Amino acid sequence: MAEKLTTIALDADDTLWHTERMFQMTQTRFAALLAPFADIETLEARLLEAELRNLGHYGFGVKGFVLSMIETAIGVTEGRVTGDVIAELLEAGQQMLADPIELFDGVADAVAELAEHRPLILITKGDLLDQERKIAQSGLGDHFEAVEIVSHKTPDTYAAVFSRLGIDPTLTMMVGDSLKSDVHPLLELGGWATHIPHDYNWSLEHAEPPLGHPRFHQITQLADLPQLIATFR
Numbered sequence: 001m002a003e004k005l006t007t008i009a010l011d012a013d014d015t016l017w018h019t020e021r022m023f024q025m026t027q028t029r030f031a032a033l034l035a036p037f038a039d040i041e042t043l044e045a046r047l048l049e050a051e052l053r054n055l056g057h058y059g060f061g062v063k064g065f066v067l068s069m070i071e072t073a074i075g076v077t078e079g080r081v082t083g084d085v086i087a088e089l090l091e092a093g094q095q096m097l098a099d100p101i102e103l104f105d106g107v108a109d110a111v112a113e114l115a116e117h118r119p120l121i122l123i124t125k126g127d128l129l130d131q132e133r134k135i136a137q138s139g140l141g142d143h144f145e146a147v148e149i150v151s152h153k154t155p156d157t158y159a160a161v162f163s164r165l166g167i168d169p170t171l172t173m174m175v176g177d178s179l180k181s182d183v184h185p186l187l188e189l190g191g192w193a194t195h196i197p198h199d200y201n202w203s204l205e206h207a208e209p210p211l212g213h214p215r216f217h218q219i220t221q222l223a224d225l226p227q228l229i230a231t232f233r
């Protein structure tokens with residue numbers, strides 16, 4: 001008999017629309033600006049260290065990323081970085097925050113179809129204003145019963161969200177591109193999780209796939225989700 005599923009929760013960044021490629025492009029620009037001071041490997045390693053160190057202060061998102069770039073620029077140049085370079089980094093951040101979102105292929109139709117059968121909720125990390133802007137721009141907002149912008153995606157965060165919304169986690173599936181943030185916490189809560197891998201991998205989101213777990217699925221694109229959900233009741 002088909003398993004029962006009452007709610008579908010979706011991640012947003014790099015699940016519904018592109019995000020990480022913009023971070024990668026900005027990081028390339030950052031490396032070019034600081035090329036006179038350090039090679040690209042050093043710059044990327046130092047930036048990643050700064051992001052890790054600052055995550056607890058700034059949370060996830062563009063603003064924290066820009067501050068970490070500036071901190072790294074000051075560090076690798078031993079304080080010699082010019083105002084022009086800092087201005088360019090700030091400008092790069094502003095451009096990220098103004099970048100129009102681009103949905104992955106088939107997302108609009110898939111989300112509309114899924115919403116016809118079960119309540120959908122959106123659970124995303126990031127800067128509040130930026131996430132609100134992207135959701136509004138996506139045109140998908142009306143399909144979601146609830147939109148949750150959270151600071152972390154741990155089992156505790158999910159449990160708190162589900163409890164507030166009166167949702168049973170064991171009858172819920174979370175779908176997203178991050179094994180660490182979207183998949184493992186749900187499995188830990190006894191729920192379902194579907195992973196959609198993508199080309200870019202942010203090192204901080206790395207985790208091993210729980211291959212063989214009975215409540216774990218993998219699909220190649222969100223457009224394939226309705227087909228998977230059709231196997232549930």
Ligand SMILES: [Mg+2]
Pocket residue numbers: 011012013014015176177178
């Ligand atoms: Mg994501």
